[in-house]
Amino acid sequence: MKYKVDLHTHTTASDGEYSPAALVEKAKDAGIQWLAVTDHDTIDGVEEAIRAGERLGITVVRGVELAAREDRHMHILGLGFGPDPVPLKALCQKLRQSREERKYRIDRFLKEKGVGIPLDEVEQLAGGVPGRPHFARVMLRHGLV
Numbered sequence: 001m002k003y004k005v006d007l008h009t010h011t012t013a014s015d016g017e018y019s020p021a022a023l024v025e026k027a028k029d030a031g032i033q034w035l036a037v038t039d040h041d042t043i044d045g046v047e048e049a050i051r052a053g054e055r056l057g058i059t060v061v062r063g064v065e066l067a068a069r070e071d072r073h074m075h076i077l078g079l080g081f082g083p084d085p086v087p088l089k090a091l092c093q094k095l096r097q098s099r100e101e102r103k104y105r106i107d108r109f110l111k112e113k114g115v116g117i118p119l120d121e122v123e124q125l126a127g128g129v130p131g132r133p134h135f136a137r138v139m140l141r142h143g144l145v
Contacts, residue, residue: 007036007061008077013045014065015126015133020045024052024060036079038063040131041095043081043088064088067095099129106135115144 010016011023018026020037027035035058037049046062053060063079081088107119117138126134139145 003033004031005034006032007034007063007079008038008065009035010039010065011037011045011049012127013037013042014039014128015131020049021052024049024056024058028056028058032058034059034061036061036063038065038077038079040065040075041067041099042092042128043085044128047083064092066091067098096129099131103130106132110135115139117142117144 006027009023009027011018011020013020016023016039023037024035035049035053037046037060039045041064043062043064046060046064050060050062052058061079062081062083063077064081066076066078068074068076078088103119103122107122110117117135121141122130122134122138125137136145
């Protein structure tokens with residue numbers, strides 16, 4: 001038996017375009033049967049996606065994409081953890097703080113280059129801690145790229 005599977009997706013909980021529920025709906029429309037929600041450094045959208053999957057008949061796998069550094073920057077995909085992974089939540093909180101600090105570094109860097117964009121607009125678009133894609137989208141909106 002063949003399954004249509006996507007085990008690496010992002011929602012608006014990190015840098016994705018769709019809310020967790022909307023992503024599951026899109027997956028359903030595409031014929032996906034198994035979907036992992038693997039947002040960057042957060043598991044905030046996973047339970048919403050699971051509820052949507054139950055409603056729509058899609059198996060949603062708990063996942064996360066963690067930033068790591070050992071000689072070089074890399075991402076580690078974690079799949080299949082339980083509903084209340086306390087140590088993972090603590091790690092995600094630590095990584096979230098790092099992303100929060102990076103947000104201000106990106107903002108300063110852009111201003112130093114003469115590219116001032118409203119940080120509140122970037123934060124609003126992100127709905128959480130913004131990443132580089134959120135800055136890029138706001139720059140596009142303002143005709144800067």
